[in-house]
Amino acid sequence: TRVVIAGQKRGLTRLDKRLLKRRNSVEPIIGHLKAEGKLGRCYLKGIQGDALNAILSACGQNLRRLLRWLYFAPKKWAETMLRRIIRLLTVADSDDGFEHHAALSY
Structure with a gap:
C-alpha cells in the first residue's frame, strides 16, 4: 500500500494520476451523501453496519438520480x-x- 498525496507531482505513475483524477470526481458525491444522503453518523453496529449504511446511502442516491431521469x-x-x-x-x-x-x- 502506498500513500499518494493529492498535490504530489513527482514519482506518480499513469495509474496514480488516473486514480487521483477519479478521486477528485468522487469526493463531491461523497460530500453530498454526507450532507444530504444520511451518510453522516452511522447508528448501525460494527463493520457490517458501516458497510450497510454506505451501500444503502448509495442506493438512495442512485434512486434519486433514476427518478430525476425518469421525470425529464x-x-x-x-x-x-x-x-x-x-x-x-x-x-x-x-x-x-x-x-x-x-x-x-x-
Whole structure:
C-alpha cells in the first residue's frame, strides 16, 4: 500500500494520476451523501453496519438520480423503464429468486 498525496507531482505513475483524477470526481458525491444522503453518523453496529449504511446511502442516491431521469425523460422511455423496474422487482420478490432471467431481457 502506498500513500499518494493529492498535490504530489513527482514519482506518480499513469495509474496514480488516473486514480487521483477519479478521486477528485468522487469526493463531491461523497460530500453530498454526507450532507444530504444520511451518510453522516452511522447508528448501525460494527463493520457490517458501516458497510450497510454506505451501500444503502448509495442506493438512495442512485434512486434519486433514476427518478430525476425518469421525470425529464421522454414519456415513452420513462414508461418502458418503469415497466422493466417493476418486472425486476416482481422477479426479485418471487420465491424462486432470479432463476428466471426473462425479466432481465431487453
